[in-house]
Amino acid sequence: MHPHTPHDRKQIIVTPSPAGSPTMNVSVVLLTSDLRLHDHPPLRAALGGSRQVVPLFVRDRDVDRTGFAAANRLAFLADCLRDLDAGLRERGGRLVVRSGDPVEQVCGVAAEAEADEVHMAADVSAHAIRREERLRRALEAEGVRLHVHDTVTTAVAPGALTPAAKDHFAVFTPYFRHWARQPLRGVLDAPEAVRVPEGVGSEELPSRAGVAGVSPGLARGGEAEGRRRLAAWLRGGITAYDKGHDDLAGDATSRLSPHLHFGTLAPVELVHRARAAGGPGAEAFVRQLAWRDFHRQVLRARPDAAHADYRTRHDHWRPEREAEEEIRAWREGRTGCPVVDAAMRQLRHEGWTHNRGRLLAASFLTKTLYVDWRVGARIFLDLLVDGDVANNQLNWQWMAGTGTDTRPNRVLNPVAQARRYDPDGAFVRRWVPELGHLTGPQVHEPWKLRGPERAALDYPDPIVDLSDGLARFRAARKRT
Numbered sequence: 001m002h003p004h005t006p007h008d009r010k011q012i013i014v015t016p017s018p019a020g021s022p023t024m025n026v027s028v029v030l031l032t033s034d035l036r037l038h039d040h041p042p043l044r045a046a047l048g049g050s051r052q053v054v055p056l057f058v059r060d061r062d063v064d065r066t067g068f069a070a071a072n073r074l075a076f077l078a079d080c081l082r083d084l085d086a087g088l089r090e091r092g093g094r095l096v097v098r099s100g101d102p103v104e105q106v107c108g109v110a111a112e113a114e115a116d117e118v119h120m121a122a123d124v125s126a127h128a129i130r131r132e133e134r135l136r137r138a139l140e141a142e143g144v145r146l147h148v149h150d151t152v153t154t155a156v157a158p159g160a161l162t163p164a165a166k167d168h169f170a171v172f173t174p175y176f177r178h179w180a181r182q183p184l185r186g187v188l189d190a191p192e193a194v195r196v197p198e199g200v201g202s203e204e205l206p207s208r209a210g211v212a213g214v215s216p217g218l219a220r221g222g223e224a225e226g227r228r229r230l231a232a233w234l235r236g237g238i239t240a241y242d243k244g245h246d247d248l249a250g251d252a253t254s255r256l257s258p259h260l261h262f263g264t265l266a267p268v269e270l271v272h273r274a275r276a277a278g279g280p281g282a283e284a285f286v287r288q289l290a291w292r293d294f295h296r297q298v299l300r301a302r303p304d305a306a307h308a309d310y311r312t313r314h315d316h317w318r319p320e321r322e323a324e325e326e327i328r329a330w331r332e333g334r335t336g337c338p339v340v341d342a343a344m345r346q347l348r349h350e351g352w353t354h355n356r357g358r359l360l361a362a363s364f365l366t367k368t369l370y371v372d373w374r375v376g377a378r379i380f381l382d383l384l385v386d387g388d389v390a391n392n393q394l395n396w397q398w399m400a401g402t403g404t405d406t407r408p409n410r411v412l413n414p415v416a417q418a419r420r421y422d423p424d425g426a427f428v429r430r431w432v433p434e435l436g437h438l439t440g441p442q443v444h445e446p447w448k449l450r451g452p453e454r455a456a457l458d459y460p461d462p463i464v465d466l467s468d469g470l471a472r473f474r475a476a477r478k479r480t
């Protein structure tokens, strides 16, 4: 449950329109996962020829209804909307926020503003596709044109690259070969001025303080913060990304994922700027951005991959009720497997964890515990600030072996992985303070301690024997 004011009680504050003022040449820009002013094709197109623009964000009631409105994302979103409003005000404009059904709200705002066109970014989820289709029909009926822009939320548009006789790439490596050669559009400047017609009212902007249940270490949102992080990343971290990105304790990744999710940063701009920085670190970083586009083109072509196996392995996952205790222990970071617990505790504390931590947590749940990937994906979506249908569901499927991984039966051994990616144990000690006094890699196998040292540990025994888990998974996949 995410306490927030119900939509029907939202107050709309109307800026009065001077009687009889002409409101010709007005565009509405529906902002969704593109909460920025820099490199924003829909906004630039909407402003073309000095038109007035209503920058509109609709708090979609279906997103709440389907449980997708997690506290961490609502708090980050509130930061983004406030920052966007501030950026628009610096340019003479303002943000208009409404709640409800996006189609009804956009049509209502277009009518109030006497707009003759609406611009928005293309997106990939089934929900987004439905929204676009409904919006197109409803606006057409009102004589308003809908313009949907590509390369706003991806660097390369989904569907722009396809293998012969197929509608999407199912394997990353060949996709990436084509993706890397694809010419990108240029980066667009933020507009200097935005004129918003009077008379179009907005609800009060949400605030982070109004959201309950937010992770204490949640990062700050907003375009200004995103650009600050990007500049710092390009000045420093990116250089060593190729070598350091898997080092759990080093925390040497960009942490730009929430900004990409909410679109406070543009993927096209990121690719251009990383390429300009150059070097192996930047190349490795650009490759990860391609993974993001890859998952989006998969989801665009197979929207049901959000909930159904992309490639079935005929799994009969353990019933959730049977595994209830283990699922709870996994979610709360007390499986007795330190590196998995560390990742889950970081996730709960920050609403974010390292990619390697996500992989280890997902492998442990789906393969060692043999629990359905959808259970883990749902729990991640409840917590992740970057929680994203394409990236979350398809990464879960990748790890579960029901997705695009070409080695679907691989099982990550959490001890071997911890020794490799957290060799000194610093990541585990940071997040599992009960083990903080253990030195070096012994922190990864506390069950090996003997006598009083083990008895004194306030940390659970492993909820599963790793080799039993492996044997169960292999038997289930008929790999024995």
Ligand SMILES: Cc1cc2nc3c(=O)[nH]c(=O)nc-3n(C[C@H](O)[C@H](O)[C@H](O)COP(=O)(O)OP(=O)(O)OC[C@H]3O[C@@H](n4cnc5c(N)ncnc54)[C@H](O)[C@@H]3O)c2cc1C
Pocket: 245, 253, 254, 255, 256, 257, 258, 260, 261, 285, 288, 289, 291, 292, 295, 353, 354, 355, 356, 358, 359, 362, 380, 384, 386, 387, 388, 389, 391, 392, 393, 395, 396, 399
């Ligand atoms: C089980 C699981 C669930 C995940 N859920 C999400 C999610 O909901 N949202 C999300 O954005 N990422 C998700 N990822 C991918 C990845 O873990 C995060 O994007 C990354 O950890 C974010 O940190 P960063 O910004 O520092 O990444 P960096 O390493 O700095 O990478 C730069 C950017 O590249 C993209 N990227 C990196 N790795 C991947 C990947 N494996 N797949 C797709 N894009 C990638 C992200 O947009 C990221 O911000 C998930 C991975 C796993 C294994």
